[in-house]
Amino acid sequence: MSELLGYLVAGAALGCTIALLASGFVVVHRVTGVVNFAQGMFPVVAGLAAGSLLSAHWPHGIAELGGIALAGAVGLVVGVVAIGKPGTPPLASLVITFGLGFLGYAIEIIVWGDQPRGFDGLSGVVTLGDVRIQHQWLLVMVVTAGTFAALGAFFGRTYLGKGLTACAANPYAARLAGIDVRRMGLYAFALAGVLGGIAGVLLTPLQSIAFDRDVALAVNGFAAAVLGGLDRPGTALAGGLLLGIGQTLFAGYVDGSFQTEVALGFMVLVMVVRAVRQPQAVAV
Amino acid sequence: MLEVRELVVRYGTATALDDVELDVAPGEMVALVGANGAGKSTLVNTLSGIVRPASGTVRLDGRMAQVPEGRQLFATLSVEDNLRLGAWRNQRSRRDPARIYDLFPDLVRLRQQLAGSLSGGQQQMVAVGRALMADPDLLAVDELSLGLAPLVVRDLAAHLAELNRDRGLAVLLIEQETTLAFELCRRGYVLEAGRVVASGPSAELRASPAVAAAYLGGLPG
Numbered sequence: 001m002s003e004l005l006g007y008l009v010a011g012a013a014l015g016c017t018i019a020l021l022a023s024g025f026v027v028v029h030r031v032t033g034v035v036n037f038a039q040g041m042f043p044v045v046a047g048l049a050a051g052s053l054l055s056a057h058w059p060h061g062i063a064e065l066g067g068i069a070l071a072g073a074v075g076l077v078v079g080v081v082a083i084g085k086p087g088t089p090p091l092a093s094l095v096i097t098f099g100l101g102f103l104g105y106a107i108e109i110i111v112w113g114d115q116p117r118g119f120d121g122l123s124g125v126v127t128l129g130d131v132r133i134q135h136q137w138l139l140v141m142v143v144t145a146g147t148f149a150a151l152g153a154f155f156g157r158t159y160l161g162k163g164l165t166a167c168a169a170n171p172y173a174a175r176l177a178g179i180d181v182r183r184m185g186l187y188a189f190a191l192a193g194v195l196g197g198i199a200g201v202l203l204t205p206l207q208s209i210a211f212d213r214d215v216a217l218a219v220n221g222f223a224a225a226v227l228g229g230l231d232r233p234g235t236a237l238a239g240g241l242l243l244g245i246g247q248t249l250f251a252g253y254v255d256g257s258f259q260t261e262v263a264l265g266f267m268v269l270v271m272v273v274r275a276v277r278q279p280q281a282v283a284v
Numbered sequence: 285m286l287e288v289r290e291l292v293v294r295y296g297t298a299t300a301l302d303d304v305e306l307d308v309a310p311g312e313m314v315a316l317v318g319a320n321g322a323g324k325s326t327l328v329n330t331l332s333g334i335v336r337p338a339s340g341t342v343r344l345d346g347r348m349a350q351v352p353e354g355r356q357l358f359a360t361l362s363v364e365d366n367l368r369l370g371a372w373r374n375q376r377s378r379r380d381p382a383r384i385y386d387l388f389p390d391l392v393r394l395r396q397q398l399a400g401s402l403s404g405g406q407q408q409m410v411a412v413g414r415a416l417m418a419d420p421d422l423l424a425v426d427e428l429s430l431g432l433a434p435l436v437v438r439d440l441a442a443h444l445a446e447l448n449r450d451r452g453l454a455v456l457l458i459e460q461e462t463t464l465a466f467e468l469c470r471r472g473y474v475l476e477a478g479r480v481v482a483s484g485p486s487a488e489l490r491a492s493p494a495v496a497a498a499y500l501g502g503l504p505g
Contacts, residue, residue, distance in 0.1 A: 166358045173356040178373040
C-alpha cells in the first residue's frame, strides 16, 4: 500500500513537470495556432544554465531564476524566427521550430558538452505514515500549482491575457481591433520559454539533463497538452498528472525503460478518442 | 473625412481594385454596393490597413472602425470581453462597455455568454458594439444584412441611422443588398470587378441601368 502511495506522489511530482511543459505548448498554440516543437529545448537550456550558474557559486533561487530567464529569452528568439515574418503559415512555423530544436542541440553541445548534468535541489525527506516524500517533489508541486494559478488568472482576468486569447480566436478581427498579433505571438513564445524553463530547473535535480532530453520532454508535454486540444491549460494540467502517475506506476510495476513509449501510447489514445467523438478536432 | 484617390490593389497578378475614388464627408452615410467579388471587402480592408495598396492614397481624418463581413467575433470569449477588446487602442478609462449596453440593452443579459453561442442577430449587435468601442468617427460596416432575418436587419439599420443622426457618426455601408443600402444612405458607389462604375445620390443609382448591369456581371446591353 505504501509502495503504491509512494508511486502516486512521485508520479504527481513528475506529472507537474509534464504539465508545465504542456502549458508551454498550450500558450503558444492558443495565441498563434503554431505547434512549437522547440518546446523541449527550453527546459534543457534552463536546467543546464542553472547548473552552470550554481557551479559559478550563484546562490540557489537566483541561479534557477537565471536559467528560467535565459529560457524565456530563447523562447523569444524561437518566436522571432518562427513567426517573425508576417504571413508565415502555422505549418511552416511548426517546421521552423522543429529545425530550431536541432540547431539548439549544436549550441547546447558547444556550450555545455554532451554529457548529462545535474544539480542538487531541495534536500531532505518528509515521512507521511510509511511514505517518504522528497522535499524537491513538494517544491515541484507547489511551484506548479502557483504557476497554473497565475496562468489562469492572466488569461482569464487580465486585459492583456484576453488580447492574447483573441489573437488565437480570430487573428483577423484582432488585427481590426488594433491588436498587434505578431507581438502577441512573440509574448506567447517568451512565456512558453519561461514555463519550459520552470519545468527544467525543477526537473534537473530529479533526473539529470542533457542536450538530447528535449525530445522525451517535448513528447511528454505534447501528449498532456493534446488532452485539452492544445488550448486549455487546466486540461493540460490534468493530462500531465495523469501521464506522470501512469508512467510512474508503469515503471514501478512493469518496466521503467519505456517512459516515452507510454507517453506516445497515451497521446495516440487521446487523439483516437477525440477523433471519434468530434471529427473536426483531428486537424490539430 | 475619408478621401480615396486612384487606389489600386493587386493580389499577385490579379487586380482587385482598379483606380478607385471614394469620399465620405463627416457625419455622412454612404453606400458601397456591388455583387459578390466586386472588391468591396478588399476596399474596406485596405481602408483598415489590413491590405496594402499597390498604389494610390487613402486619407482618413479621425478614427475608423470596421464591422467585418461575417461578424468575426472572438467566439471563445464572452460578449463583454469581445466588447472590451474593441477598445484595445483606447485609454483604460474608455474600455467600459456601458455605453454599448445603453445602445443595445439586449446585450446586457448576454454579457457573460460566449460570443460563439449567440444567434446571428445577436452576434451582429456584438460586432457593431465592438467596433463602436473604438470610439470611431467613421464606421465601415461590411455586409450588415448577411444571413440575417429582415426584421433583425431593420433593427440594426435603425441603430446605425440613430448613431449617424444623434452623434454625427459617419457610416460607410458595404452591401450586396441594394434596397437596404440605398434606403439608409443618401449617396452611394457601385463597384463592379474592382472599378467604380457608378456613383451619386441613391435615388439616381436605384434607377440606374449600371447598377443592374453590375449585378448581372456586366452583360452587354
